[in-house]
Every structure is written in structure tokens, then in C-alpha cells.
Amino acid sequence: MTYSEENYLKVIYHLSIGNTKGITTNAIANEMDSKPSSVTDMVKKLAEKDLVIYKKYQGVSLTDKGRQHAVMIVRKHRLWEVFLVEKLDFSWDEVHDVAEQLEHIKSEKLTDKLDEFLDFPTEDPHGDPIPDREGKIAKVEKQLLSETELHQKVICVGVKDSSASFLQYLDKQQIALGSSIEIVSREHFDQSLTLKVNDRQLSVSYKIAANLFVKTV
Amino acid sequence: MTYSEENYLKVIYHLSIGNTKGITTNAIANEMDSKPSSVTDMVKKLAEKDLVIYKKYQGVSLTDKGRQHAVMIVRKHRLWEVFLVEKLDFSWDEVHDVAEQLEHIKSEKLTDKLDEFLDFPTEDPHGDPIPDREGKIAKVEKQLLSETELHQKVICVGVKDSSASFLQYLDKQQIALGSSIEIVSREHFDQSLTLKVNDRQLSVSYKIAANLFVKTV
DNA sequence: AAACATTTTTAGTTTTGTCTAAAAATATAA
DNA sequence: TTATATTTTTAGACAAAACTAAAAATGTTT
Numbered sequence: 001m002t003y004s005e006e007n008y009l010k011v012i013y014h015l016s017i018g019n020t021k022g023i024t025t026n027a028i029a030n031e032m033d034s035k036p037s038s039v040t041d042m043v044k045k046l047a048e049k050d051l052v053i054y055k056k057y058q059g060v061s062l063t064d065k066g067r068q069h070a071v072m073i074v075r076k077h078r079l080w081e082v083f084l085v086e087k088l089d090f091s092w093d094e095v096h097d098v099a100e101q102l103e104h105i106k107s108e109k110l111t112d113k114l115d116e117f118l119d120f121p122t123e124d125p126h127g128d129p130i131p132d133r134e135g136k137i138a139k140v141e142k143q144l145l146s147e148t149e150l151h152q153k154v155i156c157v158g159v160k161d162s163s164a165s166f167l168q169y170l171d172k173q174q175i176a177l178g179s180s181i182e183i184v185s186r187e188h189f190d191q192s193l194t195l196k197v198n199d200r201q202l203s204v205s206y207k208i209a210a211n212l213f214v215k216t217v
Numbered sequence: 218m219t220y221s222e223e224n225y226l227k228v229i230y231h232l233s234i235g236n237t238k239g240i241t242t243n244a245i246a247n248e249m250d251s252k253p254s255s256v257t258d259m260v261k262k263l264a265e266k267d268l269v270i271y272k273k274y275q276g277v278s279l280t281d282k283g284r285q286h287a288v289m290i291v292r293k294h295r296l297w298e299v300f301l302v303e304k305l306d307f308s309w310d311e312v313h314d315v316a317e318q319l320e321h322i323k324s325e326k327l328t329d330k331l332d333e334f335l336d337f338p339t340e341d342p343h344g345d346p347i348p349d350r351e352g353k354i355a356k357v358e359k360q361l362l363s364e365t366e367l368h369q370k371v372i373c374v375g376v377k378d379s380s381a382s383f384l385q386y387l388d389k390q391q392i393a394l395g396s397s398i399e400i401v402s403r404e405h406f407d408q409s410l411t412l413k414v415n416d417r418q419l420s421v422s423y424k425i426a427a428n429l430f431v432k433t434v
Numbered sequence: 435a436a437a438c439a440t441t442t443t444t445a446g447t448t449t450t451g452t453c454t455a456a457a458a459a460t461a462t463a464a
Numbered sequence: 465t466t467a468t469a470t471t472t473t474t475a476g477a478c479a480a481a482a483c484t485a486a487a488a489a490t491g492t493t494t
Contacts, residue, residue, distance in 0.1 A: 004482090040443055057488095105315070254452090
């Protein structure tokens, strides 16, 4: 399995979540900053190897084999992120690019030993679940802050967008995983929210709330 | 810098040690399990980039820039080996293939943080020196056991060959870095040696002794 | 349902890194 | 020092993964 094939599988996997239909070549190309024609070529190759199901013009979906591969890449990615943050003192906005490289290291032993070394973490630094060595992913109860009721007390448990700029914004506003949050009021005009974060009052745009995962206390 | 270019630099670097003349394309091809013609092509590309000096039929040598790159790859390789052994409980014969992959991860921050996390080790699990972040390599006093005098008390500080089979042999014979060794006698017929290793008597072939680095106590 | 717009695929190139086989240069031997 | 053997390079091909431009299929309107 090449580096490139692995990246395709990973992207198809991520696009498949909450998406029952076939993933279009356009969507994949978009996600990978490549061209649809390149995707068509690669997808044919993946289909040859029984990693995806592909019918011309109908989009692609992962086979069980393909999904298993993809999940293992996600597992490695998230374990390495935990390592970088917990052991090497990286901040949560710095880990993505390095983990993007580390996720391709091929050694089951390494992955499992790393998992053990980190004490079998269940979530990465952005609150995303870490598949276990069988590929099983623990279902986490979470909802978007934007879909939470007024005055409901919740705890921040994850981010939907994990871009550096968003994460740095959260740092600046002192919002982190574990922060307790309550929506104090909603502004009808622009849907912005006034929050109480760890007893501090704070106003955020709708977009921020739509990218924060929370759970009820 | 591609994965492949880095591998060439690394191989040229290793072949250059204790070799003042240009490294032949044949020697490189041999080391990389590739063909001399492939090497010629790559070497031209590296010369274009000022990483090596190359004159047709005269072999190659590293430029300062090329050597610096190579040393950084070696640094990463050896740091990761320490990580695998010290933190993840790999044995010294298992680390090479994984480190071969990890050495290509591009992140100066990762390398330096890893170095710090490991407490700035000066040697890898096979006794090879780890270049510092400037690329400086501490000179270690060591000699081959095969060139050591009778009854001289020495300590094992490294291996010349770090193949899994040799390392596993050493494990079996309970020879490790730090073992105290003394040559009790030499057999004239086949140059085999009788050793006293940590007060245990042991007979080894010349080849074994010619692959063990020791230092005088 | 025909016309138009959009999406997807095909066909043909390009780049990177490899190879084989032949040619050229260097090294060795008579 | 000429002949022979070995090493190294060149020339031409190939596979992987990307691209552009054109063709084909699908979707959307009117």
C-alpha cells in the first residue's frame, strides 16, 4: 500500500462518515487538492485491490477491507497526536501536519506499543475517538454547541474543525476540552451567542458554536 | 527532498566514513539493492542540487550541504531507535526497519523535542553516536575486540554489524553494551577467541570479535 | 423531452525513479 | 602496449501518480 493510496483511503473514509451514498470523485479531488481525473485513475486502482467499490459515474465507497485499512491509518494518526501533545509538549494546533506523516509508518508492533505507552487513550487532543487495535471505535455522546439549548450546562469535548486558526482562537479565548460552557443568550440578528465559559462571559459567532462539540453534564 | 534522495544521501554518507576517495556508483547500487545505472541518474540529480560532487567515472562525494542533510537523517534514525528501545520496549534487533521509516519524518521541532524527551542521548542502542542538532558528532574512543590484546580488560561499547542475526546471537550469549570482556586466549588455527564475559567463559569466532567495539577500562 | 450545464471519464503528457541492454571509459593482464 | 575484462554511463522503456483538454455521461431547466 503506497503513501498515496493510503491518503485516498483516509479521505474516502472521512467523507463517508454520515454519508450513505457513494463519494464523488469531485469531492475527493476537492479534499485532496487534486483533480477529478487523477481521482478516477486512483479509484480504479483501489477497486482492483478490493479496497473500494467503484462504478463509473456512481462514486466510490469503501469495502470492509478498505475501511479496516483506513481506520488503522486514523488510529495511527490520532495516537501520534496524543504522543506529540502529551509527551513532547506540542500544542493541539501543531500536531496535524506531523501526524499526517507519522500515520504512514508501517509497523503494527509500533502502533500497539505506542498505544500501550500512552495508556490506551480513547480520544485524541481534539476530542476525536481513537480506534482500538481491532478497529473498533467507541461511540461518544456529543452534540454541537450550536444545537444546545439556552442555559443547558455542558462540557466541551471536541472540535469539528481542527484547523490551526480555529484551535488558536480557542486558546486565545481560553476554551479547551473540559471547559464548562453555558449559553447565556442568543442574538437573533446574526445568531451569535453569549456564553459563560468557566464562569467567564464571552461572545462568540455562530460559526464558532457550530464547530464545538459538547456533552451535557 | 524526496524519500529516495534522502536514502541515497544516507548511503553515500555511510560509505564515505573512513574513505577519502569518491564513492563508486557500484558501491552505492550494491548498498541500496539497485542498479549502477539508476545510481548514475540519481547522483546527477543530487549534484544539480549541490548535495554531492560528481564527475563521470570518478565517483561521488558529499558537499557540506549534502553531509549536513545526511547527518540529520542519521540523527533522526538514531534518536528514534533510542525511543523505540527506551520507551516502547523494543529490543535492539527490532528497531532498524522502523527507524528506517521514521528517519524521513520532516519536522525539526519533532526531532528536537524527541531529543529532549529522551534526555539528549549521545548514543543509540547499538553504541553509535547521535549527532546533536548542529550536526556535531562526539568522537568516541573505541576499538574492535579483534584488535585487542590478550588479558586486556575492556567493556563492550558498540557493534559494527547491527544486523538482527548478529544482535540476536549476542543476546543469546548474554553479551550487551556494558558487558566487561577479556580475551583469555586465541586459537591459532581459526583465530577464534576464548573470552571472559562478565566472569563467564565463552568461545567466539574471529568474525564475532571483528564486529564488537570495546573500550579499555 | 429537448437543451443546456455540470460532473465524470478518457486520452494523451509529464515527472520521478527505476530498469535492461548497449556503448564508452577505465583498469588489468599478457 | 596492445588485448581483455570490468566498471560506468548512455539510451530507451516502463510504472506510478499526477496533470490538461476533450469526450461522454448525468442532472437540471424550461
